[in-house]
Amino acid sequence: MREPYITIGSFNRENIFYGVKACNRSLSFVQELVQEISNHLADGGSTIIYCTTIKDTEHVFEALNKARIKVGIYHGQMGNRAREESHRLFTRDELQVMVATVAFGMGVDKPNVRTVIHYGCPKSLESYYQESGRCGRDGLPSMCQLYYSRGDFAKAEFYCGESTSEVHRKSITASLMMAEKYCLLPTCRRKFLLEYFGEKVQYTSCGNCNNCLGSRRERDLSRESFLLLSCIHSLGGRWGLNLPIDVLRGSKSKKIVDHEFDKLPQYGIGRDCSSTWWKALGGVLLSHDYLKDIVTDMYRTISITEKGFQFLQSSRGQNRPPLVLPLTDEMTDEEDSGSKQGKIEGSLRNLSSLESEAFSEPEEKLYRQLLEVRMNIAKDCGTAPYAICGDEVIRRITKRRPSTKARLANIDGVNQYFVTTYGENFLRDILNFSREFDLQLDGEATIDSKNIRSTSERKLTPAKWNAWKMWQQDGLSVHEIANFPGRSASIKERTIFGYILEAAREGYEINWPRLCDEVGLTPEITAEIRSAIAKVGSTDKMKPIKDELPDEVTYDHLKTFLAMEDLQQSNHEDSTKRRRGEGHVATQDAILSWLASNPNGVLQSDIVANFRGSREGDVADLLGGLEGQFMVFKKNGLYRIM
Structure with missing residues (x-):
């Protein structure tokens, strides 16, 4: 071939927002999650919640069902007929939410999934990326939110299950470690994911993850870092992260007393900070290459890198060099007003794209009404709503508000079959609604200036x-x-x-x-x-x-x-x-x-x-x-x- 056109695909899904937050899985947390999902569903689209265990799947399903949300459940212990029925109802938008284990998703080609929630740290970044990729397939703004607890990181033995191969067990543990690193990451999540899959990224901020959009806080952590690094060094790098933290916090556990670790100079110096805070600092030092994880069988040990040694050496004298590092959510929550772990606090952002489309309030109502028109047509035809037309087409129709079939046919994404078969249904509702709310037909409605984004706010990577x-x-x-x-x-x-x-x-x-x-x-x-x-x-x-x-x-x-x-x-x-x-x-x-x-x-x-x-x-x-x-x-x- 002469000068063939070559294109290389990317792992980057620019329309997906990546968010991660620590949680404690208490009853109050689940109730807050249900309320947040309920508010989020008002903007249309579907939600998938992935749980790591069947017990969690049933617990979340029951909580959503009690809130009268149209929710389905899907896991491996259900019968084939029950799973198929849940799949069918979700595909046809008769269910708004699906709570499932990782058994759900293969063969789901549903373009209007707006949110994927991971209720627990996934066992690998490969599965996380595959599952998160099931949202936003129509290109509209969508969200993948992950809620983790520290207990998720100790599930290597659970995930290894019946695996008898040492190589396989080590691979599973290493995969879980990378997922843990992603959860604790203080920098751009998209950059981390893309580089993990071998894609070169030049920017440091994607502008569409919680770390890049949040008000990132940094401060000098040289004293705390020196204490943790020196304690790990004193223990010989033969333990995990928990033991040096217990030493810093002055624990009197049998292991510490038997090994005489209570005689170390670092013993009890760090009791002012919680165990969670110190673990978060350990995650920051890992992500900045001051520490490294080593896997032996299914056991993890933590040791100091060459970079960490250089910092320790430079900190021996009176003039310790500053070490400015980002603070994670766990650290800032504790420092500000005690632990807030488990608070949702609006982590499911409004990603319906109504604001980015600069819809006025009447247009939002028309948009939702046209979604209902599409749903009713789909039920009559026995098909999925997205098979009638996509959400993006409904948005364009809402903005243009055509008065005739000819005007409707001019809208991008509308073909002749749609105009002939469904045109009257949409035009009738558009005409009646526009008369009631005094909206102009065949053109743009007046847009509230407060909803218009400035150039600097438009979505474009650095x-x-x-x-x-x-x-x-x-x-x-x-x-x-x-x-x-x-x-x-x-x-x-x-x-x-x-x-x-x-x-x-x-x-x-x-x-x-x-x-x-x-x-x-x-x-x-x-x-x-x-x-x-x-x-x-x-x-x-x-x-x-x-x-x-x-x-x-x-x-x-x-x-x-x-x-x-x-x-x-x-x-x-x-x-x-x-x-x-x-x-x-x-x-x-x-x-x-x-x-x-x-x-x-x-x-x-x-x-x-x-x-x-x-x-x-x-x-x-x-x-x-x-x-x-x-x-x-x-x-x-x-x-x-x-």
Whole structure:
């Protein structure tokens, strides 16, 4: 193959928020969790709760059932028929929540799972990532929240079960250790996950996990770190983390007395802090490579790394160097007002995307009403609601509020079958609701300014934001950004180009004429792409369009054109900057006549450019009127005569 287009997939699911919080699994904690889930379900979507044991599964299920939440249960000790029924009801949205062991999930291709909750530390990051990946498959903001207790980290023997292979047992223990490290991590969770699976990450903050979004606190922990490290060193590195902490806290256990560890100089010095606090510090020192875990059979010992030795050596004198480290939630909770372990405190954030869509209050009500319309249609058809249309399509319909089938057909994601079969059901509810709440049809409703996100708040990873800033604001070329001095390694120009287009789709300002010049998208190439799209009849996949184009038209040309089409941009000068009075004046007959001479279809921006003697808004109104009369239609961004 000559210059094949190569794409490498990523483990990164940017729409998923990763959150982790310690809990104590008390009755009050479960009640708070139930209340939080109940509030969260009001925004639509489904929830899966994964438990590590059948006992926990049944306990959480009963608590949710008592709260009258539509909940199902799924575990290995249930009969086949009961499991199949739970699976069927959940898939069809007749159950809002599924509480299950890891036995549930294979074959679940449900796009509108908004939340996955892990009630306990998973046994490996592989299973955690697979289970968390079952939420947000439609690309909308979703959440994976993990609640752990310290007791979860001592389950290596339970997970090893009947395994007779020493290699297998050691592998299980090592996997659990990595899951524990993830739970106790004070830095970016997404970065940790991606690097664990072998993906290189340049940023230090993803902006979409609890560590990156929380108000991270740091302070000098040199004294406490010195005490813990020196105690571990005095014990010879032959024990786990619990024993040195017991020594620091002055325990009189038989093991400590028999080994005369109560004679150590560190004995009893750390009794001001709880065992949980010291364990959290141990986790921080592990994540910053001052300590290391060693697995022998199923037993774990902890010892000091070379970096830890260097810190101890430098701290022997009077002038101990500062050691500023991040504080975990366990540490800050205890320091602020005693232990708050087990408090939910809004850890299940509102991720319904209503705020990011800038929905007004009436629009939120309409959105939920249209979800009910979809549910009723699905029940009548005996299918799952997402098989009728996705949540994202419902959001677009809510924003546009079409008054006719022609307007409905113009919405992205709505096909002719949907319009013909279900259109009347949706249009009737939209019309009645809009009349009741005085909402404008066929356009955007007034948006409350407090809900609009500023540029700095739009969702873009640091790497992508930096690429956009260097190109748009600093004026660097794609080539210069990809090979910018100081990088540990160069980035492919195609990657930088993709970052810029993603920034455009997120609403960032883009100098389109400059980008077209840089990528080489000329009016002639634009015309060829339009013609190819007309032949293919769809923009869902790029390869069929590329096959219709000459070799000199690249994927970069095609991506740029499609992005501009989606954002209603043009590589010509903005028509609003042209002097009115120069050119043709738009009328319905004139537009119809001009479209007849362009059977392959025309972009709205080109129609405006041709009739530059009229205002852009007037041309748009005329096109809308022609659509309403079924004289023209819009497909893939191109207007054609019916």
